[in-house]
Amino acid sequence: MTTITRIAARGEGVAADGRHVALAAPGDTLADDGTLIPGPHHIDPPCRHYPECGGCQLQHLDDESWAGFITDRIASALDAHGLTTIIRAPALSPPHTRRRATLHVEPSGRIGFTAERSHQIVDLHECHVIAPELFALVRPLKRLLPSFKAKRRLDVHLTLADQGVDVLVKGVAPEGLSHHDALTAFAQAHKVARIAFDDGMGPETRWEPEPVTITLGGVAVPLPPAAFLQATTEGEAALVAAVCESVGAAKITADLFAGLGTFALALPGRVYAAEGARDAIMALKAAAGRAQRLVFTEHRDLFRRPLTTAELNRFDAIVIDPPRAGARDQVTQLAAGTVPVIAYVSCNPSTFAADAQRLREGGYALDWIQPVGQFRWSTHVELAARFSRSPS
């Protein structure tokens, strides 16, 4: 008999004797005959598609264990680089709040996420993570999309914008009057904010009765189809609060990997925002200009052309929110500089920890980490961290 003590990075339970056990929660007991006896943190998964659907890996955990998993994941990534810090209580997004999702649709009409560790699609009859507005389109899309006679699987990106749901279908383009009529009827009946198709040549909008926006920091920003957005408004609020707390009263801040301006539009003082996606940075520029915010934008590839140490040293604070790969070259420039405060937002504890080590070697202290669980019941972990250095 052995007890499950923690959850591994991919979601299996780990027993005290080191065995990995699928679908086990901390506190469960593994009997000698292999039977798993549920403990106090093991709950009945709310969704009928669990564990087949690949959207969730941890629905059998209560929130206390899920939060423990998030904290452990960050602590062990730091430990691999010899780092420790204060890890605050994770900010967990509630069920039914995910505002963007990518579903797959087969020519047969089967629609959903791919199954865990397979390419099969689980036909979605319920979902406890995505916002109800997104789920409401699943059955209608199942009826509409097969009528376009695509020969292969389609990807459908759904985003909850200010005006309603923004839909981008990749892999087909409707042709002719009957497709057009079906599309218009679908969009009107379900009050869709926009529907665009991308058959390999970039998104082409077919329905957008009024310009689609997403409000960030009180500013309505034009939303390019399938642009990056934090996954839930609760997750966004937790990250924005941690970033604003980190930078304090900075008079001039650089927001690197700025996207549509989630942080740039929430920060005090003047902001320089750099981003590699042209449509996103143009949207931020237009919105900030209209709202008369002091945000100066630059379209810049920060992997090829990171800000140099001399450029960085002009700022009171830096916000950096790179993709999963981290930002090795940009962080190397930062580590050699004198900026007093860095707010680092990450969606990958492993690359974050490697970058944190570079900053520590450059003389920065890692003050604290705010974990954020905005991909409920998944093994995906996000965080915001504060680094500071004393004036030399």
Ligand SMILES: C[S@@+](CC[C@H](N)C(=O)[O-])C[C@H]1O[C@@H](n2cnc3c(N)ncnc32)[C@H](O)[C@@H]1O
């Ligand atoms: C995790 S998102 C963060 C966006 C934004 N900070 C937010 O919270 O909405 C990472 C951003 O990095 C951008 N990005 C990816 N590679 C880049 C590169 N090489 N140079 C500059 N930006 C890049 C992406 O387009 C995306 O907007």
